Amino acid sequence: MTHPVVHKLHGIERIDDHAWMRDPVAVRDVLISERRRYESRIAHTAPFRQHLAAIMAGRTPETESSVSWRHGAFVYYTQIDAGREFGEFRRKRDASDQVLLDLDAFGDYVELGVREVSPDGRWLAYSIDVTGDEVYDLRFRDLSTMTDLPVSIGGTYYTGGWAEGWFYYTVVDEVYRPCEVRRYDISTGADEVVLREGDRRFELTVRATRSGTHLLITAASRDTTEVWSVADGVPESVGGRRPGVEYRCDATLDGLVTWTDEGHSEFRVVGVPPLPGERVHSVDCFDGYRVLTLRRGGDPLLRVLGDDGTSYEVHPPVACGRIVLVHNEEYLTDSVIFETGSYSEPTQWWRLTLASGVRKLLKENPRHDGYVSERLWAPAPDGVEIPVTVVRRADVPLDGTAPCLLYGYGAYEAVFDPVWDPALSAFLDQGAVFAHAHVRGGGEMGRAWWQAGRLSRKPTTFTDHIAAAEFLLDGHVSKIATRGLSAGGLLQAAVYGMRPDLWAAVVAEVPFVDVVTTMLDDSIPLTVNEWDEWGDPRRLDDFTWMLAYSPYDNVPSGDLPPLLVTGAVNDPRVLVHEPAKWVARLRANGADPLFRVEVEDGGHSGPTGRYARLHYEAEIFSFVLEALKKT
Template sequence: MAQIPDCEKYPYVHLKHKHRRIDNYYWLNQRDNPEVLDYLKRENDYTAAYLKSSEKFMEDLFHEMKNRIVEDDQSVPYKKNGYWYQTKYAKGKEYAISTRRKGDLTAKEEIFLDENIQAEGHSYYAVASKSISPNNQWLCFGEDTVGRRLYTLRFKDLFSGEFVGEQIEGTTGRALWAGDNKTVFYTKKDPETLRCNQVWRHTFGTNQDQDVLVYEEVNPEFDCGIYKTKCQTYIVIGSSSSTSTEFHYLPTTEPDAELRLFLPRAPKHEYSLTHYEGNFYMLSNHEGQNFGFYKCDPANPEIENWETIIAPNDNILLESVEIFKDYFVVVERKGGLVYLRVLPTHGEPAYYIPFNDPTYSVDLEVNVEFDTEELRFGYTSLTTPTSIFSYNLRTKEQQTLKQQKVLGEFNVKDYQSERIWAKGKDGVEIPISLVYKKGFKDQKRKPLLLYGYGSYGVSLDPYFSTIRLSLLNRGYCFAIAHIRGGEDLGRPWYENAKWLKKKNTFNDFISCGEHLLETGWVDKDALYAMGGSAGGMLMGTVMNMRPELWAGIVAQVPFVDVVTTMLDESIPLTTGEYEEWGNPNDKEYYDYMLSYSPYDNVEKTNYPPLLVTSGYHDSQVQYWEPTKWVAKLRDYKTDNNPLLLYTEMEAGHGGVSGRFEQLKEVAREYAFLFGLEGIKE
């Protein structure tokens, strides 16, 4: 067995609010320092040595998961501006192939971007948005070959098939064309903080140094972005924090026009903006946390002039609205589930599209056209492979356009999903979604993997996973804890677990684990936990709070050095995060963050087995956070349980690129969990 890595200590003193913190591993933030790189290598070597006996098992798991996936797959085509667009995957290839056909689906197929060709020679490759000019000739797309989420915009002539030499560096990858087929609007990031803070205008055929700054967001707590309204009438520039939004716009046919402000930002006011037939339409929380739906005349955008279409409801969160000529389709969330409500605009009664699973996920697909009765949506559940449906809003007839194929031996009837409720520490009812292979309840040994996130208002809707079958088929139950911090039960569910209420997230997750143990869903020494990013912070915190509760934990790219990171305004995800976590320059928030920050609360005690993953080029959670955490845990923990750190040296926050290469990461995590259960094949 390889020697447990030893990390040098170079004490660094953090002083804030007259409080001193000694950080022995602060030096690990010295990117490209040979001593840092050596330590990361030794940690990777140690993890590889620990998992050496599982190498064949990991390889088998990789092929098992890969062999369930249709390699030569393709998306459902959709029509836009005279062309049918489709994404395809070829057998043996890692990346997407984007195609189109002019006029109808029988026309000759054009491959306008093959990412497999573009990825050649790169260990990492990712494409951001693909924007095509209104005359259908020019493609603008963003590519990242590092994993830092800094994209270079590139251009291609789709009529000749040739790439154009000009490039735009340092962008978010997001770009769109104005109506003149020569003007491109794009967003840029601050090179240090990686905050999206600028919108630029580029004239096709000129150098980047001639580009014009159109908008700059100077408030460090706000990001900005761009999009076109569905009707293609306006280019919209949005600025947002987690509690406030503001929109400017200009006509797509007048790219040099001055920006017009729709409605100025106000504290705790969030709204969205779209346009149709001369009116603006908004979702807004100005009358209620769960948002209402409104419209107004562009000439009179003040709130007092808004017409209410749907008033806010304390029990129903309005998430989005798709506008058609004769219908509004509203995405609602109530009781922890998502619903699609259809509102005819000409007097007929509203109705809901029916769904039958006890727990499921539904979302809207690409719906480009206004003058249509067809709605496209996707549906999946923990036991139902993802399906794409076409739904006639007038006749209510439903057609399956595609259902995810699962290769190999798979029968949906072999699996069961349920939704149960746990009581939180303060009495709230917390939903838990579960899936297992039938027969699980009668097993002598019942291991369970509990997954959680609980931040930024992100809801964990249940979905089908062919990868997860490798877990279920080996006797595990998989559970999702719909804890506060997400919006699973509406906006208040999120608001009650941020700032000085953040501990509700951690207490809820622990309550879910305790409930599963008390009700016999899992054996007392077989409860495992997993979470990534902010969910990795969740893992670190609940491990500190209740180390004896967990049989093992997987923390993926975990945000664990909360106080230090939130005090460093040069780091991405700092100033923009104040409205999520609070500002530690305020002593009240400093003290509260310090009370739960995983890195700051490591103690000399026994900790459960732990696998930590990281990405060296991660722009969201810097690689040194999980690295420091592991180093400190090694110094403090009093047990002999495995503690593993694996850093992807050629990847960022999302892990390695490639459709199938990512399965190797899952195989490593599963092999770690299976090893703790003594499962070797």
């Protein structure tokens, strides 16, 4: 029997009976046993899971091709043929059609990191993760011979760009932080350091601008950034580093365009008057135009600014929809491609003529009619209205008779704009409603929305989610299951303990639950650079508020709803011992959660293949639907 570990800090003792699970060797047999136990306990749902997966697969086109885009002398696109999980990266010129990269050749689990074609079209830099640990092997393919150079650079991250004949890329340190930018010379094999970031709160990214004039490196913490422009391998800081000031850059042929939160908390484009109520997320520069990606009132939009002073907006064509620029690699262009869609409408790709604002539909995924999306507003305890996106079949009423699955995240100012999903449609066909609560801590309502659910205000995320559930249960739906992943898994774990009476079931995927212990351990990933998101428990005030909600330190008892927890041994974001420890402590306290753990290859967000993901979703939805029918 392993002895308990006693954590002592700020005069408080915390006894951890399961600290030994931090040892990956010691815990491995337990995790294998847990996976077998899980498979045994869900065996009775196999026919229904297979039924759901078949419906999902039937709504997934056998062959899926992306919209095509131009880069240099070629037109590029991706395609997944029938029966394949990941697909190919391809290009065309005249009558030729060339497969550049076949992802199915790398195995059952594949995450693509960088995929950058050199400006002359000769070389492909690509990186692959086949385990789920988010550390990528970088390789270089000669597209004239379709052979890889005899070099594989390990320990890289998923940003990179070509400049001056070199490929610039990022590498990670021992805690998976992208801390160094290097560059590789295809012709000589030279590999050298360009910039190293010593402050462990900051992560580095690198990219080439589409104008071809700048190679940009960005160091970012949770509330501070610094950008460098690189020429001949020498970085020069653009605006320095000022605590609490964020800025980003893109480039025209004439110089850099900067947007910053200095002087305007929701960001402003330097030289452009900010408009009230708008959050500026990014600026993309093209010849004669800048396209701003914005949010206003909870909805995304684009604004096109012409160098001649013209300006107009582009909105999603459907309610509760998304709009985002995609596949725009040419600077000298008179048009751009954007993507739209929603939870109830298929993804569409459009070409926008920049001068006129005229849009042309290029491609649309298969349409499945009969689903509707709408926005409701749930009052929080402090009177703030929380946006809730509700999706259902048109023949399923919102009159308090249908069950509901509520989704939430609420951290990092992250925005999860809606995407049509065949898995979700199969769930909706069971007569259930899906609701997405855009709780504070996320970014749907701008930077202030994040600030209102971070650090000492983190509990607002949880109470917002509870308020959304209470609102829906007041005449809109009959019962609610709730789901979330990672920081959203923390949300689920928190509300599981705060209001167990509200939930027919809870799904906490890779949940961040041992908040205080993890944020005290700077030897693991995502600790130092996340103190500005969650708090630093070495400080008494931070320790106090974190301990008050940490699910591992506040385990509920009594009558609890069914709980499904997931984890993965290769997950670098939420190490598998966190959900494993929480499950063990819950069981010791009388609960009996299901624990689905990936003990081999698998990452933070579950399976990556298109059919493998559908089978995973069928597992989640079968658990949810079984619980909704029982209650």
